[in-house]
Amino acid sequence: MVHLNDYLLVSGLLFAIGFAGVLLRRNIIIIFMCLELMLSAANLSLVAFSRFNVGPNGLPNYPAQLFVFFIITVAAAEVAVGLAIIVALYRARQTTHVEDITSLKF
Amino acid sequence: MSPFLFWLFALLMLGFGAAVVANRNPVASALSLVMSFCSLAALFISLDAFFVGVIQVLVYAGAVMVLFLFIIMLLDLRAEERRKANYAAWFGGALVVLVFVGQLLAVLRRLPLGQQAFPALATVARDDVRSVGMTLFATHNLPFQVVGVLILVSTIGVVILSKRELK
Numbered sequence: 001m002v003h004l005n006d007y008l009l010v011s012g013l014l015f016a017i018g019f020a021g022v023l024l025r026r027n028i029i030i031i032f033m034c035l036e037l038m039l040s041a042a043n044l045s046l047v048a049f050s051r052f053n054v055g056p057n058g059l060p061n062y063p064a065q066l067f068v069f070f071i072i073t074v075a076a077a078e079v080a081v082g083l084a085i086i087v088a089l090y091r092a093r094q095t096t097h098v099e100d101i102t103s104l105k106f
Numbered sequence: 107m108s109p110f111l112f113w114l115f116a117l118l119m120l121g122f123g124a125a126v127v128a129n130r131n132p133v134a135s136a137l138s139l140v141m142s143f144c145s146l147a148a149l150f151i152s153l154d155a156f157f158v159g160v161i162q163v164l165v166y167a168g169a170v171m172v173l174f175l176f177i178i179m180l181l182d183l184r185a186e187e188r189r190k191a192n193y194a195a196w197f198g199g200a201l202v203v204l205v206f207v208g209q210l211l212a213v214l215r216r217l218p219l220g221q222q223a224f225p226a227l228a229t230v231a232r233d234d235v236r237s238v239g240m241t242l243f244a245t246h247n248l249p250f251q252v253v254g255v256l257i258l259v260s261t262i263g264v265v266i267l268s269k270r271e272l273k
Binding site: 001002003004005006007008009010012013014016017018019020021023024025027029030032033034036037040043044047048050051052054057058059060062063065066068069070072073074075076077078079080081083084085086087088090096 | 109112116119120123124126127132135136139142143146149150152153154155157158161162165166169170173174177178180181183195196198199200202203206207210211214217219220221222223224225226227228232237238241242245246249253256257260261263264267268
């Protein structure tokens with residue numbers, strides 16, 4: 001049988017993979033993709049909690065799924081704005097490598 | 107869903123997720139991310155969340171990843187040349203991630219809530235999309251409209267950001 005713990009474990013491992021990508025990679029587009037992985041990992045645990053929290057009417061917890069719906073919508077808007085910023089950055093600096101963008105470094 | 111299918115899709119999702127991080131070629135990373143999102147949609151469907159699974163495929167694996175691939179094509183990114191690795195940064199990053207996974211395992215082992223198997227759903231025919239839509243429009247109408255305004259704002263912001271010179 002598959003338990004709630006299995007879903008939470010898989011979700012946490014996906015989050016850890018995205019986290020590792022953000023920390024270890026130096027290409028800003030790959031970092032952005034890893035952010036999407038972390039958002040999706042949170043979505044997976046929300047949907048798992050929704051399914052394992054069945055109400056008295058025998059239906060899953062739909063507000064949790066709405067939460068996921070809103071996260072996906074906001075993430076799509078965020079991807080559009082973020083990629084536009086990356087394109088503007090590339091026009092200004094001709095690079096997508098975070099180690100070349102050190103204007104704020106002390 | 108049988109445990110076999112669950113672990114199959116979970117391993118596919120984690121494997122392609124690791125491929126996103128490990129690939130040096132951005133196009134290969136983006137395509138791995140598409141596969142990871144499709145496996146994640148299968149996990150959503152295994153949780154009887156059909157609407158969220160379909161949205162995951164349409165929005166994430168479809169629209170968002172097409173946007174990523176367009177930008178990779180526009181910037182003409184090639185596989186990264188090997189730079190001198192910063193071993194201190196690698197060690198620190200790997201250490202943080204390992205500590206995170208250790209904490210995750212410790213929390214999950216002490217979570218009595220997590221031991222439950224799938225609770226039974228109502229046996230009458232359930233209409234997932236109708237239920238989500240009723241919840242969305244009946245009780246969460248204001249957040250829905252706020253999200254609409256947010257998307258409008260982000261559209262205008264992207265158009266302004268994409269202009270050649272900002273005035």
